Amino acid sequence: MPDSCSDRTEKDKKHSLNIIAEVSKLADENLSLIRSISTCLAVAGVIVIARSIRLMSKFGSPSEIPSRFIEKNVSLRGKVRSVTERGLEVEHVPIHIPLLSPLLTKRQVTTPLRVHLAGVDLTPEGREWLAETLRTDEMVWLRLISRQDESLHCLVSLGGRLLFNPCINEEILRLGLGRTAPLHGLDPRSRLYWRLHTRLLKCELRAERKGQGFWKQESLREKLTQAIRNNSMIAAVRRIVKWLSRTKDQ
Known part of the structure; x- marks a missing residue:
């Protein structure tokens, strides 16, 4: 009885190893395909994320x-x-x-x-x-x-x-x-x-x-010049001087 159990265990182990070997062989033969699928999935993920956060959107308003x-x-x-x-x-x-x-x-x-x-x-x-x-x-x-x-x-x-x-x-x-x-x-x-x-x-x-x-603050000279220009009495004196000058020329 123990021998039959031992034989069955060995068969199960061999069967498992055979499955693993077949899977590994299949993966090796289709490695480029698996890589391509992984790359496509990664690119698709980036596109989905970029669209969701509008990383590359151009705003016109x-x-x-x-x-x-x-x-x-x-x-x-x-x-x-x-x-x-x-x-x-x-x-x-x-x-x-x-x-x-x-x-x-x-x-x-x-x-x-x-x-x-x-x-x-x-x-x-x-x-x-x-x-x-x-x-x-x-x-x-x-x-x-x-x-x-x-x-x-x-x-x-x-x-x-x-x-x-x-x-x-x-x-x-x-x-x-x-x-x-x-x-x-x-x-x-x-x-x-x-x-x-x-x-x-x-x-x-x-x-x-x-x-x-x-x-910018005006200099003292600029302030005095502006004050003289805006003084009404000085402006009146200038007008009188100009009038006298024109009268004399006539």
Whole structure:
């Protein structure tokens, strides 16, 4: 009896080994097929994830940007197209991944996004500075702060320069080419509001202390000249002198 049990166990072991051997042989013969299937599944997974988070989507209007992007202050990349009254027009440039991007991009949107400089009221000099500083097709990063109607309020940074990528909002205030303004779309009691507003105020105070741009103080000579020009008595004397001069010539 024990011998029969032992023989049966040996047969079961051999049978199991034969199955394993057959499976291994089949896997070896179809290794390339298995690899191809694994690769296809991985690519499909990446496509599904990319579509769900809109990683490679090109946005042609603020309404197309997911609300979670605004809430998390995601940064988008883009090319400057023009300078406007309150900021810029920027064409969104999505992340490009070879082979995958053509599969996910159904259409190319060329409409630029209207971007306001968050927390900044531009002066005419500020708009001129923007036009001189940001060339057409200049790459910039837009840190999303809020969305208002069909425009975005963003912190704008230069994106194509290697060593120094200044925040344009701060730079304008630092040069005295704008004034601080409320951060539209943010709760004034929130930590983010006060953190950003404090940064911008510091830049404005620096310009005021240095007398730059908007805060430039007139020299004493300029003030005296302006006061003399605006003095009504001196203006009357000038008119009398001119009248006497014309009378004498006649």
